[in-house]
Amino acid sequence: MGEGDAIWAPSILPHSTLSTLSHHPELHFGGKMESKVSEGGLNVTLTIRLLMHGKEVGSIIGKKGETVKKMREESGARINISEGNCPERIVTITGPTDAIFKAFAMIAYKFEEDIINSMSNSPATSKPPVTLRLVVPASQCGSLIGKGGSKIKEIRESTGAQVQVAGDMLPNSTERAVTISGTPEAIIQCVKQICVVMLESPPKGATIPYRPKPASTPVIFAGGQAYTIQGQYAIPHPDQLTKLHQLAMQQTPFPPLGQTNPAFPGLDASPPASTHELTIPNDLIGCIIGRQGTKINEIRQMSGAQIKIANATEGSSERQITITGTPANISLAQYLINARLTSEVTGMGAL
Template sequence: MSSDSPIQAELAIQPISRSPSPAGGDVLTLRSLVSTKDAGVIIGKGGKNVAELRDQTAVKAGVSKVIAGVHERVLTVTGSVEGVAKAYAMIVSQLSSASAASPGSPSPDAQSSIRLLISHNLMGSVIGRSGLKIKAIQDASGARMFAQKDMLPQSTERIVEVHGSSESIGRAIEDIGRALLEDWERGAGTVLFHPGVADERSGRRPGQQPGRRSNGDAPRGRGSPSPNSPATQPSNLRTQNISIPSDMVGCIIGRNGTKITEIRRLSGSKISIAKEPHDETGERMFTIVGTPEANEKALFLLYNQLESEKERRVGREQMQQDELQD
C-alpha cells in the first residue's frame, strides 16, 4: 500500500496537480485529514477496503503512517477528477456505515463530512470572487462547504470541510477538483501539512530537545563565506511564489525591514515582495529564489512568523474582550 512519508522533511513541497498542463487527461492529487480510527476503516482488514477502492475507481490511494501521540493522518488520492470524486464518495459511505454500526451512533441517514487539504494559493479558485464559485458548487451538489480562514501549522494548506451525503460530497469534490486543475499552476510551491511533524509553537521536530540544533542549523564559522557570495552561488536555484494576506505583510517585513532581513540571512534565499496585490484577493506575492533546502528554510521561517503574529492578534483580542467585560 502506498503511503505518505510523514517526516521526510519538515516541509515537503509539491504541486497539487502533477500534470504538465491543464489539458485533457489531467491527474489530480487531493489530500484530506482523517482520524486514526477512520484511517483504519479506509484501509480495512489486511488492506481490503483500500484495494477495492483502487480497483473500482482506478485511483492511487494511501494513508500516511501512524505517528505516536498523533491522532490524525493524511489520506492521499490521485487519479482522474471523476475517479478521485468517486473514491471520496466511496470513502464517505464506508465511514458512514462503520459509524452507524457503532453503539450509540447516529442513524445511517445522518450527514457525513470530509476535511480536504487545499493550498492557500488555490483557495480563490474554490471560493471564487465574492464567494460565487463555492456557492455554485454547493447549489449544484447539495453539499455544504466551510473554508477555514487560517493555514495549518508549518504549511500553506487550509481545511475545506464538505458536509452532506456520500453522493453530494462526491459531486462537490468533482467540481472542486476541476476548479483546482484549471488553476493548477498556482498550487506550485505548496507547503504540505504533515500532522505531528513539528511542535506547533516551537517548530521543533518530534523528539528534538529545546535548544538543540539540527545539523542544518549549525552556525557558520567566522571565516565561512556568505551563502550569497559569487564563489558559493549554487547552480540548482529554484524560484517559488507564495501569496501572503496583505494585513500580514507588515509583520513579516518588520520595523525597518529587520524581520525579512533576518529570514533572508538565516535561510540563504533571496526574497522579494510585490509592491501591489496580485489579484482581487488583495494578497501580495512573495518570490523566493534559492536552493531547494534554502527555500524550505525560508518558507518555514515565513510561516512561523505568520503563526506567531496570528497568536499575538488572538491574544490581543482576548485581552480587549476581557477589558470590556470588567
Template sequence: MPSDSPAANRDSASPHQSRSPSPAGQDVLTLRALVSTKDAGVIIGKAGKNVADLRDQTGVKAGVSKVIPGVHERVLTVTGAVDSVAKAYALIIAQLVEANPASPSVSSSSGSHTSIRLLISHNLMGTIIGRNGLKIKAIQDGSGARMVASKDMLPQSTERVVDVQGSPESIGRAIEEIGRCLLEDWERGLGTVLYHPGVADERSGGSMGGAGRRAHNYSGSYSGRRSNAGEMSTRATSPPSPESPSQAANLRTQNISIPSDMVGCIIGRGGTKITEIRRLSGSKISIAKAPHDETGERMFTIVGTPEANEKALFLLYNQLESEKERRVGKEQQQDQDED
C-alpha cells in the same frame, strides 16, 4: 480495528505523482484529506483489501500516510482524473458511514450524512470561494453538500482545511467541482507547503531519529503541467555551527528550491527583503550563488528552530505570491493598453 499493511501504504500518492498527465490527456488531480487513525484503518482494510478494491473500482492511486506515535491524524491521498477522485472519495465516505453508524457526525434523521476534511492550498482558496463567495455557493447549491473553510493555515504549511459535509453522494459531487476549480487555476498551487500531522510538535533531538525519518517534499500538487517550478524540498539535519548543545538539539535545516527568475524579488534591492525575512523569522538563510541542477533553480538553505523556519517559509512563500500577482497584474495592464 483493521490492520495496516505494507501493501496498503507503499502506493501512497506523493506530490510528484500528480505531475504526470493521465493517458487520456486529462490533468491529474491529487487531493489530500485529514482522517483519524481509526478511519484510516477502515480505509485501508485488513491486509490492505479496502484500499486495493478502491483502486480497482476507480483507477485512482490512493494511500494513507504512516502512523506517527502520539499523533491521531493521518493524511489520505488520492490521485487520478477528477471524476475518478470524486468517485473514490464518495466510496470512502460511504464506507466510513457504514463502519461508524453511531458516529456523532452521522445524522440518521436526515439520511447518511458525514464530513471529510480536505487539505487545500491557501492560495487556491480564492478559486474555490470565488468573488463574493459566489463559487462556493454554486458548488453547495449544485451538490447539496455544505462547505466550511478554516481561516488559518495548518502548522508549518500553507494548507487550510475545507470541511465538506453531507451525504457521500453530495460530497462526491462537491469534490468533483472543487477538483475542477483546482486544475483550472493550478499555477496558484505551485510551491504549496504541504501539511504533515505531528511536524509542528517535533521538538526533541537534532538527530535523524525524529524529523529525519519523515523528510518531506513540499510542492504544488494539483496538476501535471509543470515539472519543478516552485518546488520546495525540506530535510531535517543537524546545523553546521550551533551556538550551544541545547540550541543544536532544536535546530533544523531546510533546503528550498526557488526558480531563478524569482530569486531577485526575494532578495530585494540591496538585500533589503531577505534581510527583513531573516530578522522577522529568526532563521539564518543563505542563498546558493549558482543553480543546483538543469532546472536553473537556486537553493535557499534555512537554519533555525521549527517555529523560526515555519515563519521563514511563510514569509518567503508570501513574497513569491506577491511577485506572481504583481507580474500577472502587469501582464493584464499591458494587454489592456494594447487593446
C-alpha cells in the same frame, strides 16, 4: 490509449472547462498534476490530499488492508496513506479524474456505513452527515470561495453539501483544510465541482505541503513520571520539570561540612544521597557529553546531581553513567539525559 488514460467527458466537467484546460499545458492541484493530449482527448492526472483522523484511516485500510486494496482495484486510483503514529494522517488519491471520483465515492459510502453502524449502538435518531477534509493550497482557496463568496455559495446550492474553507493555514504549510459534509452523493458532486475550480486556477508559487506531527506519547519514565515529546522538546507531564528543578535546587546533594539541622543535632539537612546507574550506547554518549563536556556540565548544574561517565571498556558497546544525589536530583538528571537521547534519536536537533 494507454492504460490509465482518460478522456475528459462533458458528463464529468462542463464544456467550458475543456476549452480552459486546452490553454494550460501544465495544470496543478494539490501540488501535483500532469496533463497531456493523447488521441484527441485530454488525459489529466489529479492528486487530491485528504486529512483524516486515525479512526477514519483505520476504516479505509480495513482488516489486513483489505478495504484500501479493494478501493484501489475498483477505482483504478492510487491511494497512499502517510506513515506514522500521528493523530492525523494524509490520504493521497492520484489518478485520472473518473478514477478519483470513484475512489471518493467509495470513501464517502464507507464513512456512511460506519455512521450507520455506530448509530445502531446509540440512541441518536438523526443521522449525522458524512464529513471529508481536503487539503488545498492556500493560493487556490480564493478561487474556491469566489468574489464575495459567490463560488462557494454556488457549490453549496448546486450540490446540497456544506463546504467550509479554513481561515488559517495548516501548521508549517501553505495549505488550508476544506471541510465538505453531506450525503455521499452530495459530497461526490461537490468534489467534482471543486476539481473544476482547481483545474481552472492552478496554485501560485511553491506549495509547502502539510505534514501532521507525531502524537505526543509518553516516551520516558523516570522517577515514576512520564515525559512526552512536544514539538522539539521532551516535556515532563504535567509541570513536573518545575517541581523537579525546585526540589533539586532546595536539596543540594552534599551539604557543607559542619552544617546540621538544629532540630536534630548531628543530622544533615538534606535527605541522604542515593546512586542510580544507567547504561548508554557508545554511539550516543557523545550527545550526552557535548563538545568539550558542555552538555554534561549543563546537566550537572541544572540537576544538582553528581554524574560520572565510565571509560569505554574493550568489547563493550555501552558506557556506564552513575548519578549521585537526592531522589529529586537523580530524577531531574535522568530526565535531562533522556531528553538529550530522545532529541538525538528522533533527529530533532539540540535541546
